[in-house]
Amino acid sequence: MVLQKRLDYGFNGYQVPHMPRATRSARRRRSFKKKHEEDQMCAFDLLAIVAGKLLLDKESAPSSSNTSADKYQCAVVNSAVKYEWQDEEKPLKVEACDQGSAARNFFVSDLPQVHGQGRSSAEKLRNDKSKNDIGTFASKVEGVSSEYGEFGDCKLEVETKRAVKDEPGKSGVVLSSTAADMCSLDDPVVLDAKPPALASLDSCAKVPLCRNHIPNSPNLTDRDDVNVVSRDDDDNYSGCTHPITKKKFFRPAPRIGDRRIRKILASKYWKVAPKFKDATVSNSYGDLKPVFHKRKNYYRQQRSERLYPFKKRKHYAYSSPSKLDGGLSCEFVSDSPRKGSNGDASGSCSRMHGVTGASSSFVAQHASFQPWDSHGMRTFNGGASSSFVGQRSSFQPRDCHVKLRIKSFRVPELLVEIPESSTVGLLKRTVMEAVTAILGGGLRVGVLLQGKKVRDDNKTLLQTGISHTNQLDSLGFCLEPNPSQTPPSLCPEDSPFLLQCDTPDPLSRCPPTAGVVCQGICTGSPEPHLNNLGKCIESDRDSASSPTDTSMDQSTNSKALVAVPAMKVEALAVVPAHQKSKQSEIVQRRIRRPFSVAEVEALVQAVEKLGTGRWRDVKLRAFDNAKHRTYVDLKDKWKTLVHTARISPQQRRGEPVPQELLDRVLTAHAYWSQQQANQQFKHQHAETCLLL
DNA sequence: TTTAGGG
DNA sequence: CCCTAAA
Numbered sequence: 001m002v003l004q005k006r007l008d009y010g011f012n013g014y015q016v017p018h019m020p021r022a023t024r025s026a027r028r029r030r031s032f033k034k035k036h037e038e039d040q041m042c043a044f045d046l047l048a049i050v051a052g053k054l055l056l057d058k059e060s061a062p063s064s065s066n067t068s069a070d071k072y073q074c075a076v077v078n079s080a081v082k083y084e085w086q087d088e089e090k091p092l093k094v095e096a097c098d099q100g101s102a103a104r105n106f107f108v109s110d111l112p113q114v115h116g117q118g119r120s121s122a123e124k125l126r127n128d129k130s131k132n133d134i135g136t137f138a139s140k141v142e143g144v145s146s147e148y149g150e151f152g153d154c155k156l157e158v159e160t161k162r163a164v165k166d167e168p169g170k171s172g173v174v175l176s177s178t179a180a181d182m183c184s185l186d187d188p189v190v191l192d193a194k195p196p197a198l199a200s201l202d203s204c205a206k207v208p209l210c211r212n213h214i215p216n217s218p219n220l221t222d223r224d225d226v227n228v229v230s231r232d233d234d235d236n237y238s239g240c241t242h243p244i245t246k247k248k249f250f251r252p253a254p255r256i257g258d259r260r261i262r263k264i265l266a267s268k269y270w271k272v273a274p275k276f277k278d279a280t281v282s283n284s285y286g287d288l289k290p291v292f293h294k295r296k297n298y299y300r301q302q303r304s305e306r307l308y309p310f311k312k313r314k315h316y317a318y319s320s321p322s323k324l325d326g327g328l329s330c331e332f333v334s335d336s337p338r339k340g341s342n343g344d345a346s347g348s349c350s351r352m353h354g355v356t357g358a359s360s361s362f363v364a365q366h367a368s369f370q371p372w373d374s375h376g377m378r379t380f381n382g383g384a385s386s387s388f389v390g391q392r393s394s395f396q397p398r399d400c401h402v403k404l405r406i407k408s409f410r411v412p413e414l415l416v417e418i419p420e421s422s423t424v425g426l427l428k429r430t431v432m433e434a435v436t437a438i439l440g441g442g443l444r445v446g447v448l449l450q451g452k453k454v455r456d457d458n459k460t461l462l463q464t465g466i467s468h469t470n471q472l473d474s475l476g477f478c479l480e481p482n483p484s485q486t487p488p489s490l491c492p493e494d495s496p497f498l499l500q501c502d503t504p505d506p507l508s509r510c511p512p513t514a515g516v517v518c519q520g521i522c523t524g525s526p527e528p529h530l531n532n533l534g535k536c537i538e539s540d541r542d543s544a545s546s547p548t549d550t551s552m553d554q555s556t557n558s559k560a561l562v563a564v565p566a567m568k569v570e571a572l573a574v575v576p577a578h579q580k581s582k583q584s585e586i587v588q589r590r591i592r593r594p595f596s597v598a599e600v601e602a603l604v605q606a607v608e609k610l611g612t613g614r615w616r617d618v619k620l621r622a623f624d625n626a627k628h629r630t631y632v633d634l635k636d637k638w639k640t641l642v643h644t645a646r647i648s649p650q651q652r653r654g655e656p657v658p659q660e661l662l663d664r665v666l667t668a669h670a671y672w673s674q675q676q677a678n679q680q681f682k683h684q685h686a687e688t689c690l691l692l
Numbered sequence: 693t694t695t696a697g698g699g
Numbered sequence: 700c701c702c703t704a705a706a
Contacts, residue, residue, distance in 0.1 A: 590700065616694060631694075636700065639697085 593628060595637050600657055603634055603641070604664050611672040612638065641665045 418430055595603070606622035615631035615638075623629045644652055645662035 592700070613695070615696095632696095633700075635695075635697095 590628075594654055597655065597657060597661070599623075599626070599629070600637070600641065600661055603637055604661055604668065607638060607672070608664065608668045611675060612669065613672070613676065638665075638669075642669050645669075 418427055422430075602622040603618065606618040610617050610621065612635075615635045618634050619629065619631040623634060641657070641662070642665055644657060645665045649656075649659075
């Protein structure tokens, strides 16, 4: 099914990985699961997935009329969402609950066609106004649930919870907490009479989508006895435009729903207590778990230097200009702002999507995720896709919109050095690596107006002069490597110091960002490189430090450029970003950096000398300059090296390690193992002697 | 923090 | 590469 294949669209700025199929290794599935536990994938994320899925399904479903008027908002409201991948082995089961703001923001398009029903559930809900008490509402939503029950390979259940009347006058729909506990939640608040903020995919109207409201929202939401859980970033979802500066992490989750949820929570599928620094989180049982661990903290700290850029990008202020302004460029086409009225917006939108590249589509996607960004990007992005206009204008005074189209971005200049004797395959890999490094290193967008960089992110487009009445031809965008996020691997000096001269690794990658002229890496004298290395890493670290004290709005910018597969705008529009996860200290997996032969050689050499079991010394000796190699890495590498050496060459993968090295690995390993055994024996002997 | 070992 | 018990 389409969905399965496209599950990896990005929301929230990072990618939802594929759920590894059964055809993949069990290990990958495990790690997928694990990762998601650790990522604190929250209800919003799940909802995002679900919403995306539903929308995609809708899209793929034979629809008689796909106009915006035929789409319904419904269903995943005040509810728990159970989402289950139906793999052959059903390896992953996720239960999530949207909370408060989700109720106001997550509306999944109904899919009457898919269900083969003449009338959508939403419609039913909407039309039945006879009873609007909570109980009725709950049962209705449950009705929706059953209709959503089977859905290709996606199962979606919707549940509502009854409130425990623990507060006078505040009973009502209580959102149960499950996975949502893993994202930050605020104390329950009473939802006022404001209608839900809809993240509508097709509403270009400037008013809330009452038409599509779930059971006639006034009846529900006007009741002041409706108690929902609200997130502190509700405002953002509902269109408030102030940039986020608060930093709230987990608060004790509010009240809890039903047994079923608990059961699932208790299952091992989800770790309820995220390992967030300085945070306390509660699971649905309400017990608090201190989640600050010294050890964790250490790791976090350790990782903070080498965080995967996607995670890190939120930390960087936009203030410092790129070292290489205009290192990237893009083709840019501005559309006449008046082209395409709202009326044909959705149509033209998808057309545009089909044509334009991933980058621009992501910008569009990005736009849908950033309703809180009141600054330039917002309007700009909003212009990228007209389908988002309505969503925003529901909450804001009408603006003139600047319609921009970015046709493509070019990858910045890459310097690649490779011996003539290398194969084309290696060249390809080399370039690929360099590109990956650049993209993975974090990018941000620069805006150029008439050749001048616009640095003030807080100016409005109008103030800056980017308005639809102006000639937009003078407007340009560039991708800039984010200096603070460039992975250190880009510095050729990363290689072990000893091996720099004769490194067989021909790859001299150096991003424009590094600001270091990367020549002479292979020329011989290592000394200068060492200096360079110092600088390179130093500068890297300097700017990369203090992941918490920078403003957030920057992150939104660089985020727009994260390479995410093109996605239907319609689907994305419904998927709000989970602002929280950007703030949350989600620990990202480090970028994978395969050991080069040179590094292996250095490692072998050091281990030969120092033995196994002294990894810190090995690190100091041979990898002191490679900040991204920890002693644990070296130990792990040694482990795999031993393993590699023992298996047949046909089973080996990756860059082949010379047999000679592998032989040395085995020899050294055997030798030091023996040494260790001897040591132990001596110890034991001594002890027995003492005892006697 | 470092080591060791499972995942 | 991650995680963590144990030293």
